[in-house]
Amino acid sequence: QQQVKQSPQSLIVQKGGISIINCAYENTAFDYFPWYQQFPGKGPALLIAIRPDVSEKKEGRFTISFNKSAKQFSLHIMDSQPGDSATYFCAASTFTNAGKSTFGDGTTLTVKP
Amino acid sequence: DVKVTQSSRYLVKRTGEKVFLECVQDMDHENMFWYRQDPGLGLRLIYFSYDVKMKEKGDIPEGYSVSREKKERFSLILESASTNQTSMYLCASRGQGGGYNSPLHFGNGTRLTVT
Secondary structure, three states: OOOEEEEOOEEEEEOOOOEEEEEEEOOOOOOEEEEEEEOOOOOOEEEEEEOOOOOEEEEOOEEEEEEOOOOEEEEEEOOOOHHHOEEEEEEEEOOOHHHOEEEOOOEEEEEEO | OOOEEEOOOEEEEOOOOOEEEEEEEOOOOOEEEEEEEEOOOEEEEEEEEEEOOEEEEOOOOOOEEEEEEEOOEEEEEEOOOOHHHOEEEEEEEEOOHHHOOOOOEEOOOEEEEEO
């Protein structure tokens, strides 16, 4: 049973374009929704996160949109740059059980110059 | 900045060997995790620990065990390595977050190959 579904699996965007990655979750007890960015040879690192009491969070070129009723959230990367080329994971967790996170399968983003 | 250090970057072991993967964090975090990363499968939780000597099974614990004798150190043990355990292993830690959830801090991973 996959509790967090992520799409697309891969994404190619031109420099300056908008990258959009979507996630859907099933467990309504989730209360924290982070996005992680992973470069080759490195571990994932937190990019941006949101809690379900807000519908949108923006940090620079990165925005999370959150739809609680639809149980969906998405990452938008504005003005995508070649340096954004990486693998992106959405995740969801609850405060219980040490806050263990359930991850989506990941999206490989390639931004072409 | 939180630092999570995994002792080996690459490891090659033979089928049937006992394998130890070590992880150390320097931020006094209560919670530590072992994930396995495979292409197209995301990150899957093997085991986690919320305190010294405490451990809980994750989603795919079969064939693995863990040890947490000190707060800063969390070890993953493959009792008898098999080829289907060839993978990237990621260790992570997380603080209590003052009552709220908080992000995971990952190490750079250990790529294990079992031949």
